[in-house]
Amino acid sequence: MKKAIYTQYGSPEVIEVVDQEKPIPRSNEVLVQIKASSVTRADAMMRQGVPKFGRLFLGLFKPKNTALGTGFSGIVAAVGDHVTQFETGDEVFGEKLFSNGCNAAYVCIAEDTVIDRKPKNILHSEAAPICDGFLTSYHFLKDIAHVQPGQRVLINGASGSLGTAAVQLAKLMGATVTGVCSTKNIDFVKSLGADEVLDYTTVTLADLTCTYDVVYDTVGKLSYKKIKNILGATGIFMTPVLSAAILWRMLWQPKKVKFAATGMKNTQVLKQLVSDLVHFFEQGQLTTHIDKEYSLSAIKYAHYYLETGRKVGNIVIINS
Ligand SMILES: NC(=O)c1ccc[n+]([C@@H]2O[C@H](COP(=O)([O-])OP(=O)(O)OC[C@H]3O[C@@H](n4cnc5c(N)ncnc54)[C@H](OP(=O)(O)O)[C@@H]3O)[C@@H](O)[C@H]2O)c1
Incomplete structure (x- = not known):
């Protein structure tokens, strides 16, 4: 599967899209086929390794975690043995927080972290940036x-x-x-x-x-x-x-x-906030504004645009 990675800190030029094995969900995880993912300021900061003291956690000289992308929306493709809240075919969205890996074709995420059912009335592209x-x-x-x-x-x-x-x-x-x-x-x-x-x-x-x-x-x-x-x-x-x-x-x-x-908030607190947001979206009370969409192969251009500081709303990667 295709996945965006960065093996050194720097400009959008450090981003590569590589082929990797599709991940296998652990017993408490779901495998999500990603339809859309977000490109956020936080992603850019991790890619740049700024602020510099953050490298104490991210990796002193190069990123420990090379995966890119925190927000996703997609379809559950497989579930681990102990998963109880989701099943194959569910439309879901969420946030991998600091573990990244959402600018990819697939991602695994534990069911008790920041993942919920996608509001039925919005597109994957509109759901992917919600957790930013x-x-x-x-x-x-x-x-x-x-x-x-x-x-x-x-x-x-x-x-x-x-x-x-x-x-x-x-x-x-x-x-x-x-x-x-x-x-x-x-x-x-x-x-x-x-x-x-x-x-x-x-x-x-x-x-x-x-x-x-x-x-x-x-x-x-x-x-x-x-x-x-x-x-x-x-x-x-x-x-x-x-x-x-x-x-x-x-x-x-x-x-x-x-x-x-x-x-950094407690996951249960975040899950409740996400659940409220799902309700507001389903009531038609909120709208995600998308400035630009890119394909995964063009992700470095999404990061260049992000760095202008002029985006209006959100930037989204669409998987074909
Ligand atoms: N603490 C947290 O948990 C957390 C979580 C997520 C994000 N963040 C941080 O939140 C910040 C904002 O993220 P974002 O994605 O919302 O930013 P953003 O979308 O990149 O902000 C771009 C917008 O800022 C406007 N802007 C630029 N200079 C401005 C100024 N001097 N006064 C008012 N508006 C100005 C631009 O409009 P014009 O072109 O019209 O100027 C543009 O529309 C980032 O630093 C991000 O790292 C923190």
Whole structure:
């Protein structure tokens, strides 16, 4: 079977598509024939081996795990002897977290990890990226910010994978949503349901006179210092992008400033969040936005596009 790998850290040029044996599921695993997989910022960071301290876990001089791709959607092709929740032919989607291997024709995944039935009303291409933007932003908005109806939520980077998910989820949770993006994406972010859209090329957030209950910087371009005057008395600033500055700030203001790595959460917590998302998709309350689709053989071009930092929503690999 075809599988994307990288045996050294570096640019998209390090990615190869190779032939490997189809994996055999262990007793607690299902074998999934992948129809679509995602290409995410996290995949690119692992490929680059950044931030450098991450190499303590990923491999000091070269990646320990050469497989690429974290999000998938496909069809169960075989099940291990002790699998009880899935059977051959089920349409499923999920996330391999740090073990990767989803940019491939097949992948094995344990049934008690992040895997669920694909919402029936969406395509595999729309399901594959759910555990990137939607799962991360749902975790931040629900479990970290505890967003309540009527609250005012500002989402920076509203046109990205996490941002497009966050705008829709915050609206679903009853918030009044302000999206922040560049001029070319204003109409798109409005179409996601944002009540108000600010253009970061013409508006300085620090100059705003209103306040927000939550400022969610999905792309890590803001700092607490720059936005603190637009936070209400109990408002919080949160970001999924790790930096020394955010860690330092969290030490001093743990109630005001939040970072989390969603993939490190307990699997049962993630499974429940995914289950909620399946329900929302099946109710037609959420939509995955796909910017570009590539074939597995063209995956390096998907990574080059990702690295422009300009993608709108998600990038997906489609297996023929
Ligand atoms: N902590 C976690 O658990 C976790 C999980 C998943 C992802 N992440 C991280 O979350 C971050 C966001 O990922 P993503 O996939 O959503 O990003 P992305 O899709 O690559 O973001 C691209 C978008 O960002 C917008 N953008 C660029 N510069 C901006 C700025 N200065 N202000 C506002 N918007 C700007 C771009 O729009 P324009 O072209 O209009 O500027 C583009 O639409 C990544 O760093 C990723 O590693 C963390």
